[in-house]
Structures are given as structure tokens and as C-alpha cells.
Amino acid sequence: xxxxxxxxxxxxxxxxxxxxxxxxxxxxxxxxxxxxxxxxxxxxxxxxxxxxxxxxxxxxxxxxxxxxxxxxxxxxxxxxxxxxxxxxxxxxxxxxxxxxxxxxxxxxxxxxxxxxxxxxxxxxxxxxxxxxxxxxxxxxxxxxxxxxxxxxxxxxxxxxxxxxxxxxxxxxxxxxxxxxxxxxxxxxxxxxxxxxxxxxxxxxxxxxxxxxxxxxxxxxxxxxxxxxxxxxxxxxxxxxxxxxxxxxxxxxxxxxxxxxxxxxxxxxxxxxxxxxxxxxxxxxxxxxxxxxxxxxxxx
Numbered sequence: 500x501x502x503x504x505x506x507x508x509x510x511x512x513x514x515x516x517x518x519x520x521x522x523x524x525x526x527x528x529x530x531x532x533x534x535x536x537x538x539x540x541x542x543x544x545x546x547x548x549x550x551x552x553x554x555x556x557x558x559x560x561x562x563x564x565x566x567x568x569x570x571x572x573x574x575x576x577x578x579x580x581x582x583x584x585x586x587x588x589x590x591x592x593x594x595x596x597x598x599x600x601x602x603x604x605x606x607x608x609x610x611x612x613x614x615x616x617x618x619x620x621x622x623x624x625x626x627x628x629x630x631x632x633x634x635x636x637x638x639x640x641x642x643x644x645x646x647x648x649x650x651x652x653x654x655x656x657x658x659x660x661x662x663x664x665x666x667x668x669x670x671x672x673x674x675x676x677x678x679x680x681x682x683x684x685x686x687x688x689x690x691x692x693x694x695x696x697x698x699x700x701x702x703x704x705x706x707x708x709x710x711x712x713x714x715x716x717x718x719x720x721x722x723x724x725x726x727x728x729x730x731x732x733x734x735x736x737x738x739x740x741x742x743x744x745x746x747x748x749x750x751x752x753x754x755x756x757x758x759x760x761x762x763x764x765x766x767x768x769x770x771x772x773x774x775x776x777x778x779x780x781x782x783x784x785x786x787x788x789x790x791x792x793x794x795x796x797x798x
Contacts, residue, residue, distance in 0.1 A: 529555070530711040530723050531576040531668065552576045554607055556670055559732030571734050575670045575711060575723050580610045582664075584673030584682065587632060587648075588620030593674070594635055598745075598787040599731045600672055601644065605744035606736050612645050612663060614671075616678035619650040638781045642747045651681040661686060665717035675727025683724055687714055692724075738792045742771065745788050747780050764789065 535548035560572035583600040604611035649656030755761035756768030
């Protein structure tokens with residue numbers, strides 16, 4: 500049993516039979532699959548069986564044109580943790596996008612770690628982050644997320660990150676230019692992944708990873724590097740259940756006048772909105788959840 504991280508080398512054509520028909524009918528094989536192999540002379544191998552997944556990280560695939568059906572895009576399978584990577588420098592942090600990564604992890608019941616990169620570029624002359632950034636970090640920590648502030652350039656936070664990744668299968672998830680390749684180069688010396696510069700005119704990162712690759716990390720860990728995502732649509736999530744995937748809102752669900760049917764929008768007596776007004780729920784996180792519902796970045 501092996502973990503599939505790359506396309507298998509070519510081997511003899513598969514024989515006709517039940518197993519191969521079932522294999523052909525399955526979705527595309529992705530990084531992290533547990534597979535059975537048939538080894539051939541000369542060192543080539545052929546995937547003959549794909550075992551059942553324990554979980555999968557998926558998002559809504561990009562629509563080729565307006566109103567076209569958006570299918571599921573599976574990014575990785577059989578993972579232990581999602582590492583949501585967000586740059587504190589350029590490109591500027593998009594906290595609402597981070598909320599989407601975390602809501603996806605919550606919906607899949609996969610542990611999430613927030614990794615904030617490029618701390619050196621975001622610090623003031625006194626070596627401190629801006630107060631607004633510190634407030635956002637504290638918001639996520641209050642919710643219960645582990646947040647690491649890192650810099651691949653100075654090494655800040657890297658020992659803690661290595662320790663967190665050991666013994667786990669972790670997927671790095673972030674937009675182009677967030678610093679995933681730089682993190683991997685710092686974590687795995689000798690890897691020498693290409694690092695892309697951020698477009699100074701648009702502030703957007705350039706793609707340096709075209710697909711997903713899996714690398715051994717530490718004594719018994721694996722790291723999956725994924726292509727940068729500028730948008731992230733949730734998959735297999737009902738908009739009415741979205742508030743449940745914001746952990747700080749869970750204690751208030753069902754406490755509204757309209758019970759679990761409350762949309763937490765303009766309904767009188769909404770317990771979630773009262774918690775926002777009393778400071779128990781971050782207003783920005785609340786509006787992030789509502790924007791996600793309105794824009795429909797889920798399927």
C-alpha cells in the first residue's frame with residue numbers, strides 16, 4: 500500500500516476485468532490516495548486498485564463560463580490537517596479567504612492550522628506587527644485555532660511549524676504568492692522549489708505550482724503543496740448550515756426566536772447578531788460568513 504503523489508510511470512495496458520472497470524469509473528486519482536500497485540520489470544508500476552478514502556479536501560471547481568455547472572475539484576485525499584497559509588506582506592492578507600479555508604476544514608472535520616507568512620515584511624521598524632493584524636490573530640486564537648506567525652527569511656516560527664507538521668499528513672492551502680514554496684524550501688533544505696515574485700502593479704502572486712505534490716517531512720510526516728487559489732468555493736455545504744462551520748457561532752445556534760431556521764440576517768431576536776453586538780463574536784467574521792452565503796461560494 501503506497502501513497503500516490505505523482506502520476507504512475509507507464510506500464511503495460513491494463514487487462515480487462517472487474518477491478519479495472521471499477522478503477523476507470525472512479526474519480527481522478529489525487530495526491531494522498533492509498534493505492535495497490537502491480538510492479539513490472541524495469542522498475543515501472545501500474546495502479547491496479549484505489550482504496551476507500553478516509554476523507555478528501557475538495558472545493559467548487561472554477562466555472563468555465565457564467566451559469567455553467569460547477570463540479571467538485573478534489574485537491575487531496577486521506578489528510579490529517581489543512582495548513583491555511585496567508586501572507587502578512589504582499590499579497591496583502593485576505594481574511595475572508597482564510598475564513599473560507601477554515602470553514603471548509605470545519606465542514607470536513609479536518610484539523611486546521613493557520614500559518615501566517617512573511618512576518619518580516621509586515622513588521623514595523625520596531626519589529627512588531629500592526630495592531631489591526633494582531634487583533635485578527637487574537638480573533639482566530641479566541642475561536643480556538645492554532646496560529647503561527649512565520650518568516651522563511653528570518654526563520655521566525657519555523658521550529659514550531661516543523662514540530663506541528665511531524666507525524667501528520669498536512670496540506671498547504673493558500674493563494675498564489677502566499678509563500679508556500681518558500682516555506683517548503685525552508686522546511687526541506689535541498690528542495691529548491693521555484694519561488695515567484697508578487698506582481699507589484701496588481702499585488703497578486705504568480706503561480707509557481709501547477710499541481711499537487713507530496714513530500715516527506717520530519718521523521719514521519721508528509722507535506723502536500725498545492726497550486727495557489729485566488730478564490731475558494733466550498734463544496735457539499737448547505738448555505739443554511741454555514742454558521743455551524745464558524746465555531747464561535749455554534750453556542751448561539753438554535754437560541755434564536757426562529758430556532759435553527761434563523762438566517763442570522765434581519766430576523767428579530769437573532770442570538771447570533773446579539774452576540775456580535777455584545778462583542779462575543781467578531782463583527783468581521785460575522786460579515787465574512789454572511790458574505791459567503793450571499794456570494795454563493797459553496798455548492
